[in-house]
Amino acid sequence: MNWGMKNRLSRIISPKTGRCVMLAVDHGYFQGPTTGLKDLAKTVSPLLDFADALMITRGALRNWIAPEMDKPIILRVSGGQSILKELSNEIITTSISDCIRINASSITCSVYIGSEFEKQTIGNLSKIVNEGENYGIPVLAVTAVGKEIARDARYLSLASRMCVELGAHMIKTYYCENFKKVVQACGNVPVVIAGGKKIEEKKALEMAYHAIKDGAAGVDMGRNIFQSDNPVGMIKAVRAIVHNKASVNEAFRIYKHT
Numbered sequence: 001m002n003w004g005m006k007n008r009l010s011r012i013i014s015p016k017t018g019r020c021v022m023l024a025v026d027h028g029y030f031q032g033p034t035t036g037l038k039d040l041a042k043t044v045s046p047l048l049d050f051a052d053a054l055m056i057t058r059g060a061l062r063n064w065i066a067p068e069m070d071k072p073i074i075l076r077v078s079g080g081q082s083i084l085k086e087l088s089n090e091i092i093t094t095s096i097s098d099c100i101r102i103n104a105s106s107i108t109c110s111v112y113i114g115s116e117f118e119k120q121t122i123g124n125l126s127k128i129v130n131e132g133e134n135y136g137i138p139v140l141a142v143t144a145v146g147k148e149i150a151r152d153a154r155y156l157s158l159a160s161r162m163c164v165e166l167g168a169h170m171i172k173t174y175y176c177e178n179f180k181k182v183v184q185a186c187g188n189v190p191v192v193i194a195g196g197k198k199i200e201e202k203k204a205l206e207m208a209y210h211a212i213k214d215g216a217a218g219v220d221m222g223r224n225i226f227q228s229d230n231p232v233g234m235i236k237a238v239r240a241i242v243h244n245k246a247s248v249n250e251a252f253r254i255y256k257h258t
Contacts, residue, residue, distance in 0.1 A: 004136025023051035024222035072105035088112035110144035129167035141168035183215035195221030233258030
């Protein structure tokens with residue numbers, strides 16, 4: 001791995017703790033102005049101090065995020081479908097030259113293993129891994145899951161390992177029972193968990209806690225933070241678990257009293 005690649009990864013994953021809190025706000029690329037992101041700038045601004053990286057699209061970045069912002073950008077470069085259509089029908093939407101212009105620290109796309117357009121999304125990942133290697137930009141592979149597929153350790157290990165084999169430098173996947181098997185399937189490639197749909201705050205903190213305990217390098221949460229009734233308290237609570245080894249109860253108190 002070259003110097004630039006290592007440097008970009010070290011901006012995302014803390015060299016001190018080996019962990020990270022990613023704030024995902026890229027939902028608009030297929031959901032439109034979803035709850036919590038209708039005024040993206042207002043939502044994101046108070047949360048940035050507590051995030052290690054921001055996952056976002058180029059359009060949202062240019063429209064709502066000030067260029068003086070110093071957090072590393074994980075740039076969503078895939079899209080092409082909406083919630084009204086088959087979600088796996090994605091293409092690469094963003095050129096590597098635009099990623100470089102934006103100064104992205106990482107680029108990301110979704111891979112839909114077992115879905116209708118599986119091969120197409122594998123091709124998307126392969127393309128951005130090749131381009132990332134050329135320019136020293138690490139790739140975060142997102143193991144997206146179709147509606148009819150169970151999110152269990154067997155499936156997530158398959159999907160995550162395939163992404164590792166294709167050259168991804170980080171994996172974003174779902175937490176599940178026997179999650180250690182998923183982490184083991186990825187070898188030395190860091191794994192972060194997706195927050196998924198909004199759930200009760202304590203349950204989201206429990207998920208983060210158990211994921212870290214089972215070997216995850218961090219979390220990439222969106223809706224469970226920005227759709228919370230206390231987004232700042234929630235991201236601070238998640239950060240306490242990820243970086244400071246806080247218990248669920250300790251983190252829940254941070255959420256309640258911030």
